[in-house]
Amino acid sequence: VTLNDGTEIELKENGEWKEIKDIKGIPSAIFPSTIKSYLQANYNNITVEKIEKESRGYKVELINNIDLEFDNNGKFVRIDP
DSSP states (O other), X not given: OBOTXXXXXXXXXXXXXXXXXXXXXXXXXXXXXXXXXXXHHHSTXXXXXXXXXXXXXXXXXXXXXXXXXXXXXXXXXXXXX
């Protein structure tokens, strides 16, 4: 689904979001609280352009080309090479 503002949302069959992409930035209200806290502490003021729910957790892509991986509980795992 592409919204009028250009935001792209990919949905699962059950209607939950699977992936959200917006080069203008994704609102932090979308993120689980643990991911939101990690981003505020380590990447404050850096725009998140994509978040993806995967079977093993979350993948977050920042506007500066850093990709972060989190587990299903939102705990930071690693920077994706």
